Amino acid sequence: MTIRKGEAWGEPGALPRHGVPVRSDDEAMDIVTAARRAGEPVPPLGLLGGDLCRTLGGRGDEGRLRSEEAMTFPVDLGEVLLDGTLHFFVAHLVARRAFWLGRGVVAMNAAWLGALNLGPKAHPGDGLLDITDGRLRPGELLAARARAKLGAHMPHPRLKMRRVPAEQFRFERPVPVRLDGRPVGTFQDLSVRVDPDALTVVV
Numbered sequence: 001m002t003i004r005k006g007e008a009w010g011e012p013g014a015l016p017r018h019g020v021p022v023r024s025d026d027e028a029m030d031i032v033t034a035a036r037r038a039g040e041p042v043p044p045l046g047l048l049g050g051d052l053c054r055t056l057g058g059r060g061d062e063g064r065l066r067s068e069e070a071m072t073f074p075v076d077l078g079e080v081l082l083d084g085t086l087h088f089f090v091a092h093l094v095a096r097r098a099f100w101l102g103r104g105v106v107a108m109n110a111a112w113l114g115a116l117n118l119g120p121k122a123h124p125g126d127g128l129l130d131i132t133d134g135r136l137r138p139g140e141l142l143a144a145r146a147r148a149k150l151g152a153h154m155p156h157p158r159l160k161m162r163r164v165p166a167e168q169f170r171f172e173r174p175v176p177v178r179l180d181g182r183p184v185g186t187f188q189d190l191s192v193r194v195d196p197d198a199l200t201v202v203v
Contacts, residue, residue, distance in 0.1 A: 013072035025180035058203035134159035
């Protein structure tokens with residue numbers, strides 16, 4: 001059930017026997033993609049690394065996943081149509097050119113993208129994606145990156161941020177897209193949405 005303000009979220013619970021430990025966001029994405037395309041349930045995922053794991057306070061301790069200390073959470077799944085083809089992401093989508101030149105779009109399900117806190121208000125169980133869309137001048141990039149490490153890059157006059165369940169984007173020409181840190185190609189039309197409580201994860 002999608003979390004509401006003031007409600008407790010998650011519960012004690014170890015990774016079940018059929019659960020799958022994963023060490024990165026893109027490894028989790030692979031398991032989700034394979035299950036969804038086969039029409040099968042996604043198994044519970046034990047998070048041992050990656051930005052979703054960090055957002056949930058995971059320690060990267062595989063022994064903890066099977067112990068009484070483990071916590072189990074229902075989390076959202078990001079879905080995106082890239083020029084009409086369906087893809088999935090567990091932590092984030094990034095559509096940008098090299099060095100963040102020109103327009104860029106970031107959709108965050110997790111709070112972190114590497115060292116950058118690009119989704120300081122993002123919550124992987126709220127049924128929303130935190131989307132930032134805009135274009136920074138070259139002289140603004142370094143300062144914005146420094147502030148983003150603390151999640152203080154917003155508000156910014158050339159960046160538009162919104163928290164939404166779905167959004168569509170069209171670029172003037174195809175732009176490189178990364179899902180959970182992995183390059184997946186260049187695309188012009190992006191349609192993103194969130195599938196609430198689609199996954200069970202353990203940290």
